[in-house]
Amino acid sequence: MKSITTKPIDWDGIKRELSGIEIITDPVQVAKLSLDYYHFSPILQTKLKHKKGDLVVRPIDETEVIKIAQKCVKYKVPLTVRGAGTGNYGQCIPLHGGVILDTTRMNKIPSIKPGVAIVEPGVKMAAFEKISTDIGWELRMVPSTYRTATIGGFIGGGSAGLGSINYGQLRDRGNLHAVRVVTLEDEPRVLELRGDEVQKVNHAYGTNGIITELEIPLSPLYPWAEIIVVFDDFTSAAKFGQALSDSDGLMKKLVSIHAAPIPSYFTALSSYIPKGKHCALVMLAEFCLEPFQDLVGEYNGQITYHKTTEEGNKGTNIAEFTWNHTTLHARSVDPNITYLQTFFFTLDLVEQMYAHFGDEVMMHLEFLRVGGKAIPAGLQLVRYTTEERLNEIIRYHEERGAFIANPHTYILEDGGRKTIEPEQLQFKKMVDPYGLMNPGKMRAWMEK
Ligand SMILES: Cc1cc2nc3c(=O)[nH]c(=O)nc-3n(C[C@H](O)[C@H](O)[C@H](O)COP(=O)(O)OP(=O)(O)OC[C@H]3O[C@@H](n4cnc5c(N)ncnc54)[C@H](O)[C@@H]3O)c2cc1C
Known part of the structure; x- marks a missing residue:
């Protein structure tokens, strides 16, 4: 395993080489875009509240993602991917600074057909369904944060939600058809993973490549x-x-x-x-x-x-009292409340x-x-x-x-999974040989 360099990082050089791509350096903005909903856990609150990246980049397409990946490898800078930052366990909080890659401008939907769609990772779930419901389809499952959360972030850090009573969890075979990922090799590549291969990046907290496109199955819309x-x-x-x-x-x-x-x-x-x-x-x-x-x-x-159904969006939306929104409402009355999964x-x-x-x-x-x-x-x-x-x-x-599935840890294995599939570790060795992607989150990699 090669390691992250200890040399000082030439941030001016990096910014120069990334010219043309939107970069945020304002410290207040960067600090804000470094965090998520880790504060639901009193244990993570103390561990993560001061963590932040050095700058945020907001690419608009895969070509820009490749360029960012190249520069992170060249300068040996950690890279942490972020969707809407609604994760609950600090999944997108950079533990060792570096570049935060915000996907929210990658929000195109190349295709929606009955039963299946192709989307960029920064597409928000509610925005997607505004379009898909016109042809009678919706996402198979969504978190209660579907209004703000991204599809890439749900795959990277989520697990289940509304609709899971019919379709199970995201990790279940058939709930994700294919992904394109950009690697952090010396010469970053774009890989397409299909079928069972998608498990190499599914729920990997962005430690195993940058997802740039997803093919997702849909569900018929009911009233x-x-x-x-x-x-x-x-x-x-x-x-x-x-x-x-x-x-x-x-x-x-x-x-x-x-x-x-x-x-x-x-x-x-x-x-x-x-x-x-x-x-x-x-x-x-x-x-x-x-x-x-x-x-x-x-x-x-x-x-x-x-x-x-006709009353649609009028009045209260009960979905936003369920799943982890329940915790949100309880904590707004009593901040000492936390939760278990x-x-x-x-x-x-x-x-x-x-x-x-x-x-x-x-x-x-x-x-x-x-x-x-x-x-x-x-x-x-x-x-x-x-x-x-x-x-x-x-x-x-x-x-x-x-x-x-302990929600009071940011370590992948100590939360839901308990173990890392050997194939996830093997895949990381190939796509992220310098261990630059969201470092500190995958125990198997650190112990290796
Ligand atoms: C009130 C509340 C309710 C919630 N309810 C649910 C729920 O019902 N079900 C549920 O599963 N979760 C729930 N969550 C957690 C979270 O909202 C969801 O998992 C959501 O889908 C995460 O999407 P995001 O865009 O905010 O991702 P982020 O938090 O930005 O990212 C999540 C993880 O995915 C990685 N990632 C993001 N984009 C990419 C990419 N393109 N390539 C590789 N990795 C990537 C990030 O690095 C990070 O590790 C809830 C959270 C809150 C605060």
Whole structure:
């Protein structure tokens, strides 16, 4: 392995060689574009708040990306790619300074056809769907940040979201068809990865090449209605969530369950969720409403809000209270709240944890498909006290069979993946021989 040089970096030379490409050097702007939503974690807050890059470049196409890659290799400067910077674990925060490559001007959509589209990485998901829905298609899954987040950033750092109840996670075969990546070799190349090969860069935090184009599968668009159902007890709400997720005859996009007192953090929804109630936030095909009402009745729920498809963008958007937006709302009321990401696999385990932790770990579930089965994944809200206690809570879950994708670390392997596929490490050796891409994030590389 070759290493990053310790010689002082000739920033003036780099800027000169990058002339023609938009460069941001204003320190306030650079500092802002160095960070993401790492502050959801009190542990990352202290570790990352002072990290920043030296300059930001904003290429408009692949040719400019290649030029930036060449200069970073020539000067042995770290390069960190950034989409909209909405990641939660400091994925796009440069630990060792260097160049930040902001993709948001690479926002062209070369092709959208029924079932598949080709996009540049900086395309924002909501902007994409404004166009794709005109021909009756939408993205298979989106994070709750879909209005601002980029497609490249979702692939680089995201995992699942609205739509995952039907299509699983981003890493599942078929959810990403192909990518083009620019390497950081002495002579940067453009590689096209198709099929299973895409896993070499999927969810790699931008450590394995710069994605310049993606081919993504789409989902047929249904007339989604937004619905809130309230329940007197959490068990009924959770069982309702599982039953709805398992109901193959009911088309849905979102099954999000919140134990009291979480709904009390949803100020804009307060008139629909009486104090002390537990709730389900659901996106359901409008034409499934009648059988859905029967299911609600079976679990003693009560529908308190129904926004029809025609009402579209009017009023409140319930998606922005689900997934990690739940944490955002809770933290805006109580900044001491943080969160966990947990695969429970069964409702029994959910119930056990709910009973054990009470108000310290407030239960928030998102249902998604894993290996063909609908399972509850927790994005529980935690009343944070100390790092030791947080680790104790994590351990308690793990010892009882839950899988925690720890959101309090910026290391790839210590978060969701736990291990790096050998092929990802092999690929990094080839495409980033100097270890310049987002250095400090891939443990396997550092240990090597
Ligand atoms: C309130 C809130 C709610 C959220 N909800 C969800 C959710 O429902 N589901 C979910 O999965 N995530 C969620 N997230 C996390 C994040 O918003 C999403 O993962 C989002 O898709 C990231 O997109 P971005 O453009 O902001 O990426 P960034 O944060 O800018 O980047 C993410 C990672 O991808 C890498 N990257 C970006 N572009 C490229 C590229 N072109 N080539 C190579 N690497 C690249 C970056 O280096 C970084 O490591 C949430 C975050 C917040 C703050």
